[in-house]
Amino acid sequence: xxxxxxxxxxxxxxxxxxxxxxxxxxxxxxxxxxxxxALTQMPPPATEMAVLRLMRERAERDGSYLSFIGAGAYxxxxxxxxxxxxxxxEFYSAYTPYQAEASQGxxxxxxxxxxxxxxxxxxxxxxxxLYDGASALAEAVLMAVRLHKRARRVLLPQTLHPxxxxxxxxxxxxxxxxxxxVPYDPQTGHTAFAALPAGEFAALVVPQPNFFGVLEAVDELxxxxxxxxxxxxxxxxxxxxxxxxxxxxxxxxxxDIAAGEGQPLGxxxxxxxxxxxxxxxxxxxxxxxxxxxxxxxxxxxxxPGYTLxxxxxxxxxxxxxxxxxxxxxxxxxxxxxxxxxxxxxxxxLAQVARASHANALQLRDALTGIGxxxxxxxxxxFHEFVIQVQTPVAPVLQALQAQGILGGCSLVNDYKExxxxxxxxxxxxxxxxxxxxxxxxxxxxxxxxxxPAPCAIKPA
Amino acid sequence: xxxxxxxxxxxxxxxxxRETDGTxxxxxxxxxxxxxxxxxxxxxxxxxxxxxxxxxxxxxxxVKAAADIxxxxxxxxxAANTELSDAPEKVNQDPYAAWMFRLKPDNPAEIDAxxxxxxxxxxxxxxxx
Numbered sequence: 001x002x003x004x005x006x007x008x009x010x011x012x013x014x015x016x017x018x019x020x021x022x023x024x025x026x027x028x029x030x031x032x033x034x035x036x037x038a039l040t041q042m043p044p045p046a047t048e049m050a051v052l053r054l055m056r057e058r059a060e061r062d063g064s065y066l067s068f069i070g071a072g073a074y075x076x077x078x079x080x081x082x083x084x085x086x087x088x089x090e091f092y093s094a095y096t097p098y099q100a101e102a103s104q105g106x107x108x109x110x111x112x113x114x115x116x117x118x119x120x121x122x123x124x125x126x127x128x129x130l131y132d133g134a135s136a137l138a139e140a141v142l143m144a145v146r147l148h149k150r151a152r153r154v155l156l157p158q159t160l161h162p163x164x165x166x167x168x169x170x171x172x173x174x175x176x177x178x179x180x181x182v183p184y185d186p187q188t189g190h191t192a193f194a195a196l197p198a199g200e201f202a203a204l205v206v207p208q209p210n211f212f213g214v215l216e217a218v219d220e221l222x223x224x225x226x227x228x229x230x231x232x233x234x235x236x237x238x239x240x241x242x243x244x245x246x247x248x249x250x251x252x253x254x255x256d257i258a259a260g261e262g263q264p265l266g267x268x269x270x271x272x273x274x275x276x277x278x279x280x281x282x283x284x285x286x287x288x289x290x291x292x293x294x295x296x297x298x299x300x301x302x303x304p305g306y307t308l309x310x311x312x313x314x315x316x317x318x319x320x321x322x323x324x325x326x327x328x329x330x331x332x333x334x335x336x337x338x339x340x341x342x343x344x345x346x347x348x349l350a351q352v353a354r355a356s357h358a359n360a361l362q363l364r365d366a367l368t369g370i371g372x373x374x375x376x377x378x379x380x381x382f383h384e385f386v387i388q389v390q391t392p393v394a395p396v397l398q399a400l401q402a403q404g405i406l407g408g409c410s411l412v413n414d415y416k417e418x419x420x421x422x423x424x425x426x427x428x429x430x431x432x433x434x435x436x437x438x439x440x441x442x443x444x445x446x447x448x449x450x451x452p453a454p455c456a457i458k459p460a
Numbered sequence: 461x462x463x464x465x466x467x468x469x470x471x472x473x474x475x476x477x478r479e480t481d482g483t484x485x486x487x488x489x490x491x492x493x494x495x496x497x498x499x500x501x502x503x504x505x506x507x508x509x510x511x512x513x514x515x516x517x518x519x520x521x522x523v524k525a526a527a528d529i530x531x532x533x534x535x536x537x538x539a540a541n542t543e544l545s546d547a548p549e550k551v552n553q554d555p556y557a558a559w560m561f562r563l564k565p566d567n568p569a570e571i572d573a574x575x576x577x578x579x580x581x582x583x584x585x586x587x588x589x
């Protein structure tokens with residue numbers, strides 16, 4: 001049975017109405033080289049055994065590295081039980097079942113997830129997750145503009161992840177929303193107070209820590225924005241929230257919305273994800289929050305039960321006026337995050353955060369002790385920091401990689417003003433020996449390329 | 461179907477009552493409340509907002525749908541019924557008492573051109589059919 005509702009006659013009638021010769025012509029604006037071509041180079045069919053071997057060989061070719069790259073996706077230890085449980089048949093589905101009468105377990109898990117995210121951020125309500133941190137932030141920007149009702153300009157600090165800034169721009173630019181960049185203080189590495197502009201804005205985004213790993217002055221920023229009738233959108237790292245004050249407690253009145261990347265909570269590093277975006281907000285704003293929300297209620301027999309709630313905001317009911325085009329969530333990743341948080345508990349998560357922080361400080365000391373390596377920012381850090389090297393970054397990273405070390409994320413393209421700069425991260429997964437190994441290799445590589453200027457006075 | 465004769469109506473199911481001071485009061489009709497079912501939330505326009513006739517200015521949300529509320533005539537919002545934020549069910553109980561907002565019209569002639577009870581009944585009956 002075909003699930004295509006249009007007959008050939010329907011299609012011809014629609015094409016005639018809009019004056020298009022055929023369906024292909026509707027895709028004219030997509031450049032030819034980006035179109036799907038016929039698959040002429042397909043290899044012959046292979047057995048499962050052969051494919052598995054091929055894949056293993058290709059994976060081995062990538063090698064395995066000691067990674068000090070963070071920059072938005074963080075390597076943390078994931079207890080084996082997390083994915084053992086998340087991969088159970090009841091949870092492991094290509095699509096999250098929401099049908100209340102058949103999915104109480106899944107709905108309860110998502111309800112627990114919401115409860116945990118709400119308590120981590122201190123805000124009253126959470127949705128059941130969004131696609132990833134960058135798109136969650138874009139949704140938060142749209143939400144703030146809807147709530148503000150007048151201003152359609154939003155302040156994005158330059159210390160926000162550059163990829164997130166690009167994603168936000170892509171999603172909001174055709175909706176008449178202007179994004180205004182706030183520069184950072186080159187001494188401290190956090191958002192520059194003096195640079196905050198005058199004028200009417202719907203919201204200020206506050207990352208915590210920021211992309212440089214530096215803690216923002218969240219209290220002052222929150223108060224500054226609220227005094228000017230803006231909303232405050234917090235973009236916190238969830239692991240850091242185990243140690244830092246929750247967004248709801250920022251400044252005198254607290255952030256209004258929190259949105260960010262949930263990957264550090266039990267989701268392994270993977271190129272392109274899937275990760276999960278989280279979003280929480282004040283109760284008063286819940287009707288403008290995008291995404292699905294699971295609520296707890298009682299059934300006809302008075303027993304507790306779970307169901308999707310506040311669906312009138314959503315696309316299947318509100319159509320083009322829905323709060324978002326996103327009408328699903330990252331069910332499996334949210335499930336893993338829930339199990340991860342449940343296994344660690346608040347004390348365990350704080351331990352992860354504290355160990356990551358301690359390792360990052362240790363690594364920063366070790367690296368900045370090397371001649372030709374300096375830390376440009378004085379601001380306090382969480383588990384990531386910027387270093388500048390006196391020689392081009394790219395060959396340094398290449399040389400480290402040859403020694404099995406991924407040394408960090410180059411900032412050369414996104415922050416040219418920082419020169420040869422590198423963003424380095426150490427989580428609880430790194431041992432003292434790992435840190436020493438990185439520092440030793442760095443000293444050797446930099447020492448080979450970097451010679452301090454010769455002393456003008458020659459020894460007699 | 462209850463459609464009081466002393467009110468004016470829109471095809472988008474708002475009722476309009478002329479007050480003695482020249483302002484108008486707006487709510488949704490009995491037919492609209494029946495179609496929506498149990499109302500759970502009302503988002504009213506803020507006082508001071510200036511509206512054009514037909515402009516979307518609020519949302520009424522029920523357990524099964526969310527519908528927009530439109531300005532029946534051009535004018536400025538002078539009051540919103542804040543009682544409905546805590547008790548949206550009043551719209552179901554008595555839609556002609558549970559007013560939503562008051563408006564100071566720019567052009568009173570626009571009110572005269574709205575539907576009368578008989579004309580609105582035809583609109584509502586056609587939708588039910």
